[in-house]
Amino acid sequence: MKAYSLFNKDLASEIRTRYAVNSLAMFILVTISVILFSVGSEKVSENLTGGLFWAVIFFTSMSGLSRAFVSEEERGTALTLQLIASPTTVFSGKLLFNLILVFAMNIVVAALYSTLFDAFIIKNFALFIALFILGNIGIAVSSTIIAAIISKAGSKGTLYPVLSFPILLPLILILIDLTKMAMGGLEAYSAYVELAALVCYNVIMITASYMLFDFIWKD
């Protein structure tokens, strides 16, 4: 319940300032248009669009998801939070907020991307939905825990992608592979191992995050 009220607080402040949503929306536009400009009138292969899709999502996540913890440190409200809520509650609230943000952001990216790139056609839609949901959860969990780490460090902006990339690399490689499978119209059962690996990644990261968050959060 407490985690939910923390989420409500973040949501209310987000609706008031629209900081994360605005910058994320602009970042999605900028990234996709940079790709469109660099592609030009060249014909893009299907495999390439599948990979670029996750490149857009990775860089967009890196631009906005660190807000959850960095904003608390910048406003100086981290200490108050430490007093009123247990670390687990804080992490749950922030994770919930980032999950909603990642899902909203990636649905927009997917919609924009599929209208702008003709080669981005998903043949096996059920598999794509499965990998999309599992991938979004993975991205949200990993980027939330890394956001907590960098909020305590100096030079927050540049450090975030540097620290996140190695952690997200296995996830993104699996997602790119699965996206190619979904675009090729492969049956879901042949992607069983990759989907299981995604579930493993999510479970491992959620468990590790909850176990380790205490050490980051306590001063």
Place this chain on the structure above:
Amino acid sequence: MKEKLQIIWQMFLLLLLGFVSVAGIAFPVVAKPLSWYEFPLIPGLGENVKIIFFHVPTAWLTVVAFLVSTIYSVKYLREKNPDDDAKAYAAMQIGVIFCILATVTGAVWSKFAWGQYWSWDPRQTSIFALLLIYGALFALRSSIESEDKRAALSAVYSVIAFLTVPFFIFIMPRIMKGLHPGSADDTNKGPILDFKMNSNMLLIFFLSLAGFTLLFYWMWRISYKSIILKDKINKQIN
């Protein structure tokens, strides 16, 4: 007495590594090994096989150093003893050296064996990810002023990063095509995986592995002791 013992085992290590280096480079590769100093010819590898005595130990130590660093990170998080952080940091510093060595020797070898320096083989991807993790750890450490905070955050990060290692070992080879000897779909999978190296080659390989591991242990001990001493002196001055 203690110093004498130290000199004895240092001499032993020197002799071991000297023997391994000479044997690994100089022993000939022949089709049908008869004498004890001849290596068997492995199809597809030829003379290139000799890198196994130097490249594999460096790659192995990259992972061992990361493991040591993670173990001491966990220990630090449990007991909050600054010495454990020094041990973890020392292992990282040495690990990154071996990581660079493994990447470079592997790339040079792959130029001769596969025709290009880099081909995003699963093993190359994993060593690249390890290099990135080491880099990220140093970047994180250098951006935090407070000692306790720095130790705690880098410990947390190295534990999280260590959890991604199984994915590189078990999942990546399935997703990406492998060229590396020992990969799942590799044609010369036999010699390395089934240890069709003959007994003298195996012996020198394991001697090299043991020698390099001892060298790592020695370097790591000197390194963490110097870090602990440096901290102590810094505290006395301030």
